[in-house]
Amino acid sequence: MPLSRRALLSTATAAAFAAAAAPAVAAPRSRPRAAAVRHIPLQGAVNVRDLGGYLTYTGDRVRHGLVYRADALSKLTDADVTTLAGLRLGRVVDFRIPLEVQYDGADRLPSGLVAVSRQVTDNGLFGQLLAAIGSRDPVRQEQMLGGGRAAAFMHEVYRTFVTSAANRAQLGLTLRELAGPGSTPSLYHCTSGKDRTGWTSYLLLTVLGVPEQTVVGDYLASNTFRSAYDAKVREGLKQGGLMQNPDLIIPLQEVRTEYLRTALDEVRKGYGGLFRYLTDGLGLELGTLARLQDRLVDQPGTRPALR
Template sequence: MRRTPVIAAVALAAPLFTVPSALAAPSAPPAVVQRHGGHGPASRLAGVEGTVNFRDLGGYETYFHARVRSGAIFRADALNHVTDAGRARLAELGVEHVVDFRTPLEVSTDGPDLLPDGLRATARPVGDGGMFATVNAVIGSKDPARQEAVLGDGRGAAIMRNLYRTFVTDPESAAAFGRTLREAADRSRTPMVFHCTSGKDRTGWTSYLLLRAVGVPHRTAMHDYLLSNEYRAEADAAVRARLEAAGYMKNAELLKPIQDVRPEYLEAALEVVRREYGSVERYLREGLGIDGRTRARLRHNLLIRR
């Protein structure tokens, strides 16, 4: 019989990146999903019940005063807790294509996407260099000294910076990101959703690259990346509280660098891009296979001229 990872058993929740299942909420009740109504960045949430970080990439302005088309590209956390109402919402959004960046271990631990009839996710795993297993083991140990040794004194943030570097240096990861961007240029595949577990790291990097590819400035794309902290804050705090209450961690704040997105994480990947390719433009072209024709198709498919 397959053994359920200890953190999954404690939290009954979807993991955050490829980190164990304790690091996100199992399913967001309507109050969580819908509380960001109205105008401004918070209204990007698409109201898919059973998610906390499912949002529209539309509305951002490019250098040349076009805007990303709303309802075309969605970024998300895992869809394995989507409710019946959430599936109805996915159908209402007209989603044609779902890309799942989770690894087979994540999917087997937390479950497959729950999608409307006739819609199937495309598995496109991006590895984590053993992060899932490492963090799961250290939390499951219930050993405060071991947890401090692995995650304390800036080591959690160092784990995340190293992870982001692999997004650029690992050929299989680059292939997955490049293929996803090329598919976004195909109108028959939109509306499109891509997601990982918490919708913040693999999904955040892909979203940043997509926005840059269509001409959105770095500062704006970084802003979108950092919004995961706002949307995930309540669920992630609840996870830390559950772990402490269950006796798995004495100081669950050690997990916060793993749960967060931070400018330094994205910058770690961008440093590698600049060192290896010189610029994001060249990285898109030579590292991910997004040539001029593909970028033109992306802009044609995803932008609205003012």
């Protein structure tokens, strides 16, 4: 008789799926502290982090040094590249679309390491932003981004993480590779390291059995790490005469629990829950979910084995 889903998934993961299916995102009551996350300080990227260290529902811990999330690596300094080499990465996945790579440049990586291009569409977000800023027209910028339109655009971006078959294929492949036998430390990133990267990290940490509040805290931590840089960008746009009201782009710069909730609502609407989104939507087999835990979670024997 085939093993049931409950027999194949750990107690921690079952609890995590249940929490993710709650009516509202269990957001932290206070702003996430940078100290709660293992940040990799670099000069040319501000949102590079090790996903290791988080506790699961059963008290196990996600292993350090195996999965990293990041923003674009195109502006890294020589010292940054040396730091990255110390992570001993075997795979870098770049979620950016060609327009983003064309604008910001290809990743700067240690010798012998080449990024895998795995485009996850931003639903036109980057092009929309460039068009608005490039117009230098405050009236047009207000028409494009004001009145809640920027935030509405972000909601649509998050819906595509669920509704786009191409996006699902890329996300599923990325998670599947992390569970592969003999996998080396991996890093995945987009431009800001907050939306496509944030959704991927949300899925991965949930599969690993990390509590919902902690997973949402990791998602929201992008605001902490990007805050100073994003403020500098806005000030530069104003001083350069490109935008009279650069605060119009704040909804595009931030992550918000409402964006995450939009994706999860779409998951429930299309798949009934996160488990079916992972299996039916992303094409992940139960054995893959089990291997993710076996490889990425320290298991001192306190939780059921996934076999």
